[in-house]
Amino acid sequence: MATKSAWLILTFAAALLVTGIPYWQPAYNVLQLPEGLLGPGALFVLLLAGFCRIFAPAGTLAVTGVVTAAMVAVVVVRIEADTAIDPTAHNLMPFEIVIAVFVGLVLGLAGAGGALAVRALLRLAQRS
Numbered sequence: 001m002a003t004k005s006a007w008l009i010l011t012f013a014a015a016l017l018v019t020g021i022p023y024w025q026p027a028y029n030v031l032q033l034p035e036g037l038l039g040p041g042a043l044f045v046l047l048l049a050g051f052c053r054i055f056a057p058a059g060t061l062a063v064t065g066v067v068t069a070a071m072v073a074v075v076v077v078r079i080e081a082d083t084a085i086d087p088t089a090h091n092l093m094p095f096e097i098v099i100a101v102f103v104g105l106v107l108g109l110a111g112a113g114g115a116l117a118v119r120a121l122l123r124l125a126q127r128s
Contacts, residue, residue: 007056008066015045015070023074028082028089033099037071042107045070049111054119060112067111068104075100 019041023031045067053063075096082089090096 004056004058004062007052008058008062011048011052011063012066012070012073014048015067016073018044018048019071020074020077024078024081028078031078033075033096034103037074037100037103042103045107046111046114049108050115050118053112053115060109060116063112064105064108067108068101071100071104071107072097 019037022039022041023036026036049063049067052058052066053060056063058066079090079093079096
């Protein structure tokens with residue numbers, strides 16, 4: 001069985017790639033936040049956070065922190081790539097990072113909290 005650290009690293013890498021690849025592809029002038037981070041990839045990240053919370057077993061704060069860090073990393077990679085081409089491209093960069101933090105917190109807390117709720121319901125059903 002994988003260790004807690006391995007689960008957290010896997011969660012970070014998967015969240016980074018699943019949300020990052022679609023976010024990095026469109027042109028900067030077409031991209032919108034937070035819509036660029038939300039979509040099918042966000043649902044996958046939500047489920048991944050739940051699995052990490054149950055199977056790691058990592059704490060809710062650890063899972064939420066990893067998911068949040070992945071969302072911020074997605075945005076920072078995009079900012080770095082775009083500003084290497086045009087230094088004036090991301091003049092609202094701090095707001096983009098704040099939006100990524102918010103999206104990561106919501107996905108991480110919803111995934112980990114949802115997993116805890118499902119586990120509690122399953123335990124309740126076993127007692128009956």
